[in-house]
Amino acid sequence: MSRSWEPTKTLNFDKPYSPQELKNVVANSVYIDAIIEAESNESGVSKEKLKKEIWEYLDEMAMDKKMHVVRWMGVVFLKICFMMKIGVFVNEAAVLKLKSTMGMNPVLFLPTHRSYADFCLMTYLCYHYDIDLPAVAAGMDFASMAVVGQSMRETGAFYIRRTLAGAPLYAAALRRYVRALVASYHAPVEFFLEGTRSRSNKSLPPKYGMLSMSLAPYFSRECTDVTLVPVNISYDRIMEQKLFAYEHLGVPKPKESTGGLIKSLHKLNDHYGNIYVNVGDPISLKEYLGDQDGLTKEMLKPTELQQITKEQMIKIQHVANYVITQQQKCTVVTISNLVAVVLMESLVRNEPLELTQVLVKLDWLIQVLRDLGATVFENDLKPNLERILVVHKNLMRIDRDKKLKLVSSAMMDVSPDVQNKMKGHLLKAETMVNALPIIELQLYMNPVLHYLLPPALVYLLVRRRPLYKEELLAEYLQIRRLLKYEFFYMEESEERVFSSSVQFLVKGGALCEGAGLLEATAPTALGDLLQSATLSSLHTMRICAEHMMKVGKCLESQALKHVQAVVEESQVHPYCLSLDAIGRCLRGLAEEGALIRSRGKQVTYEVVGHKMEECHRLVTSVLPNINIECGTNNSVILNQETLKSKL
């Protein structure tokens, strides 16, 4: 902890800027000066005052890396890891390779964002491998946290506001600061392309703002290239698991505060399993874009005033989408994911599995996922399964009959205070008891769904009736588009994904092909798996469509509530209660043209009759005919109340 530290830098300057000097660079830049001149001219506010405002913004956002704090935080981090009994796994070879190529151009770390723990992981990893600690973009809510806000700043965090709308001067300060961080600072820059923690543990469509600010120096050739490093962080157990499940149901997230953090610390004295940090292949922006983006009219402006052109923005969006797919590609399938898939299927079928059956099933599932290109880290299944059952002891358990069961949640009273803040429909306590653990379980299933979804959709489409490939592709693409916000994908590569899915299914025996005509075989284990995997999304989509057809037009917030109410009444997968899923289905419908989305003060949706009917027909036609029983009658659910009474 007290060794001398000479970390590898992304750029080697003769005279590197300190974090304080970096702020000066921004405040005294040509860009800020030009902005101030224009703004002062427009508003009549004096330039001195505007400059002061810029400084306030800079003090608010800028990082303030201090070595002694970094050392102390390293100790604290280790301490917490021990407490949480966490094992961190890293693909060391990739990190060392990346490290060896650093020093030529800026590096952006683009990890997935599933938990607050993500913030520390990359920093700690860099600390461990002697790489200069990244400047990490964090939301403003952290900045206001006592001590923690400042400590994060001192380990390299910088703070950004959620929205730039209506604050042109702030936007300018941020734009220039990010530009300086990337082009004139010697450490990697890290931010989350998804913009927020994915509450569903799935990839979110990327946000482009931060990336375009970070890449601006490349387009003005202030740097020769930018290395984008997609990183996937997979957790055996997410700290926020319970909170997320509540959020899905509409219970609001508590405000970040240091007090809250300390209170939650005692919870950390538990088993949290492993964390897998998978550093993906670095992407050279220059190579990705090719040489075609050279000459633009923007080059005629002073370097600092050069802005991203429309064409460049489109390219940046491509890059962002590509990075997300690369993050997905480096997903490490954990034992949690595998068990979740198996348990969920058993739940859907209402058939509890014995431990030995589970192991067989897991073994088979690993093979299926590997065939689909997934990285599965497990090799010794039995001890790992035992380990993970300890980690998830509140969620799943082996009962006396040696069968794997889901543990229902404790009956809880939602206080009137919380009721007022509920975003969705006021759900009954009985609903919550079973919905919560099923949603939690789904959270661990979600990270592998991007492997299963394409073959599942193909299978479901063909299961209805035999189809020729072209016809199949059209319908496949349509339904894929409907689910675009639920399951991120890149349109450009989707035909390839489609073909390999077909091949996979034929090889796996779920489909057979004769003279170009595809036909489903008699039910197989693979078919069953695929059906249960997509069940909740398709049902959510169906119910959204039906509800919107009924009301015609309504506010998004109303739609969320009502769809939730409908779900509660009908016997469908409890994950359909998820506000997140409902919202994404509505957006998907809008994207496909079945709804018109308009943004006033609030988002409103309006049905486009014929298109909606078409989409609804498609979705219902593929829906597997599975009725899910998720009350006390489901033999896979272990009722906590009864558990207690028996003891």
Next chain:
Amino acid sequence: MSPGSDASAKNMLENTEEQNKVKDNIVYNDKINTFSEQRENKGVENKDIDTVIKVKSAIPRRRQDLLKWYGWGYQDSTFKISDGVAFFTGNRYLLGGKKLPHALQFIKEYFNVDITKDAIPPPQPTSFQESRLPSTIKEDLEKIAPLSTDGMDRLIRAHGQTLKDVYCLRKNSFQRIPDAVIWPQTHQQVEDIVKCASKHKFVIIPFGGGTSVSGSVTCPANEERPILVLDTTDMNAILWLDKEQLLARVQAGILGQDLERELRSRGYTVGHEPDSYEFSTLGGWVATRASGMKKNTYGNIEDLIVQTKIVTPTGVIERNCRVPRISCGPDWEHVVMGSEGCLGVVTEVTVKVRPLPPCVRYGSLVFPDWEAGFHFEREVARQRAQPSSIRLMDNEQFRLGHALKEQQSWGGVVLDGLKKFYITRIKGFDPLKLCVVTLLIEGSTEHVARKEKKLNAIAAEYGGVPGGARNGEIGYTLTFVIAYIRDLALDYDIVAESFETSVSWERTLALCKNTKERVRKECRDRNIQEYIISCRLTQTYDAGCCIYFYFAFKTDLSMDAVRMYEDIEEAARDEIIANGGSISHHHGVGKLRKKWYTQTVSEPGRRLLLATKKALDPDNIFALGNMAYDQYMNEELGLKSKL
């Protein structure tokens, strides 16, 4: 050169600023009331919005509200004679509101005029040529930018400032005036307008400040297509200002005074100050290859400009890199520079800016005669010791300047008397021969002091003596008010005009002498007795200088008088060219000097000119017909018929 005068750096700017502020409100209100919707919809391109400095122009879209419609400059600024004393009205210039006790004496010496007569401005015309713009085109154009077909709007944009222009204006006797005026605010709108013109086959005349003295903006009389004046003055934003690079990207319609005011308030200057710079525009400077008084420090327009963007009917020309120099064949931006509106519209210009000099000092040197002054100038140029501006005035101009001296305090009178005593009695200069060099020195205090010392030393070698800062300053004040004199003169039946040339050093003395002599002869031949011909040397270069002639004679204002003047000027130009002078140093060719264009550039040169027309404006949308461009249609048509 008294060191005390270095405070008054801005010859006249400070005086005008306050009034501009008052006027600004009027300008803005007017624009908003009339065109509010368009303003909202068609702002400056969104992309640049964050660094754009929107400029409130000193001159409103309805120019006639602030400027004289029948002559030069502001309505409130004019020479007047009342109670036997001349004075200059308004408070925009140093002379403003001051009595000029010596002026009448000077006038009487040269012209026998009845100064008791009251000068009444001509009545504003009420009837105008019908606008020929079809309503369909009008609707199309109104979708792009604000448009007017009002008679006055069109009339005051039908002309420049030549004697003939002003005569036709006062008599409302133009053969052809434009059919509509349009005010685009962005490059994109200009592109749209030009596309519209290509589609509907009408003529566009780009119009900036209307200060041309070459007839270049005059409508071709026999043009049958509708004529649209594209007034650039609403394109006057500073798109960005980079104080590090010392560059600014400016929309080309910005007025010189607006540009200078905005930059000076931020501590910078472009330093391009042609005598018209209060009213002329950046785009106009580019289109005529303008030259500014302080070119020794800041350069002429071609030195100041880093980049231009021009909309032509066949596309937008702009070099796709912003570099200090390039070795890449002929510079096409230079094809457009000086094309006098015949190829397209300059929309945006990247221009160099300089930090304001900490010290500005005026000075003057008195020489016994023109030749002594000339040799001094030559020596200064040889040593490249020029200050920002150095000008040699001949004896007549010196006396004109003296005539415009304001009434002075008692102390001033004594001091002036002493100076006069020293120069005429002790140094023995003949008051009817002596010449004055005026100086404007800018830079750091040390630089200015060093320069001053050096100039004094060179002057001493040629018999010159320092004449005081005040005389220098008056000389430069005169620069801006001299254009107003013509309006006064016209009221008293005196026609006055200026013309300029550039010439190599060794031919300069002969050219001045011969040209003056030629004018005198032409006057004698026409039995003109009351006239004045005078010249000054206004710019120096390594290889030569610029000579500026002033010529005025007494006559009844009539078409004949205008023609007579033009004949004499033509004869003078013939003489200038015969003496090795050029067609123009900075006024441009326009229509007035077409006659000498081909011999100046050679026949292949003329063909190249027509080739540029064919390449950029094959349909002759920009049908101003300046230089040799009027030959384009004939030759193209002739060529086609042969095929």
